[in-house]
Amino acid sequence: MDYSDPNAFTLPYQLTKQVRRDVYPLLEPTQPELSAKGKTVLITGVSGGIGKVIAESWATAGASGIVITGRNVDVLESVATRLQSLVPPGTKVLAQAADITSEDSVAALFAAAKEAVGKVDVLINSAGSLEGGAVGGADPTKFFNDFQVNVLGSYLVTHHFLAQADGVGTVVSFTTGAIANVFPGMGGYTASKLALVRIMENLHVEQPNIRVFMLIPGIVQTGMTVDSLKPYAKDSPGLSGSWTLFLSTPRAEWMRGGIVSVNCESAF
Structure with missing residues (x-):
């Protein structure tokens, strides 16, 4: 593999000839086909860079209700203020x-x-x-924090979502292309994300009226990006936001239960 190629860690996960790294016309949140009118959404991890932009995408698309959550109260309040400037009249925003x-x-x-x-x-x-941390070298509590957040946390939120969903709804869970490789120092992260994929695959089979998708956000420059991947972090977080809108539409039915990369070119 040519590691000087900025797409070295992107191309292996693509199913389409065109590799997208930023929002393009078909995935603009303002497109009528991506309208979120009448839909309510709950987004976790909004204290981070990708979650914030996802929330902005749903606000731009006109969701009727947006719930954002994270641990940083100050960041949540700042994002909520930003969302209020984007949403149409009548949209409810809860931080x-x-x-x-x-x-x-x-x-x-x-x-x-x-x-x-x-x-x-x-x-x-x-x-x-x-x-981060090598197997046997990282403190066990720190190593398994990835499982606490990525597996237990995602499961608890999904569990309570299902309890109020009346058997119908859409769940989009973020995973990573790194589950297909071995990255030294990322064992806790990749193993936990792989476990989350299997849980979501079971949900897809067990509750056929729940629309389940797993989304690879590409390589985005965030606080979680490891140093070795920063030269390849050229994907816009807005691409993830647009894809969550697309996956909530009937056009994505054929993708249900599968893993999709934001870098693939969507087709309406």
Whole structure:
């Protein structure tokens, strides 16, 4: 592999000839085909860079209700202010801090969501953890924090989403192309993301009326990006936001239960 190629870690996961690294006309949140009118969405991990942009995409697309959560209250309030400037009149925005690894906290999150926006139609599991550290070298508690957030946290949020979904809804969970490789120092992260994929695959089979998707966000420059991958971090977080909108539409039915990369070219 030519590691001087900026697409070295992107091309192996593509199913389309065209590789997209930024939002393009068909995936602009303003497109009528991506309208979120009448839909309510709950987005985790909004304290991070990708989650914030996902929320902005849903606001631009006119969602009727947007619930954002994360641990950083100040960031959530700032994002909520930004969303209020983007949403159409009547859209409800709730910023609710939560620790997704605590069931009590997640239960409180959904109780607040019910009061603010009613039933949540779409869940986007974008919260994630990448502690880093070699197997046998990393502190076990730190190593398994990736499992606490990426597996337990995503499961708890999904569990409570399903409890209020009445058997119908959409779940988009973020995974990573790194699950197909071995990256030294990322064992906890890749193993936990692989475990999340299998849980989502089971959900897809067990509840056929729940639309399940797993999304690879590409390589985005965030606080979680490891140094070795920073030269390849050329993907826009807006691409992830647009793809979550696309996956919530009937056009994505054929992708249900599968893993899709944001770098692939979508077709309407």
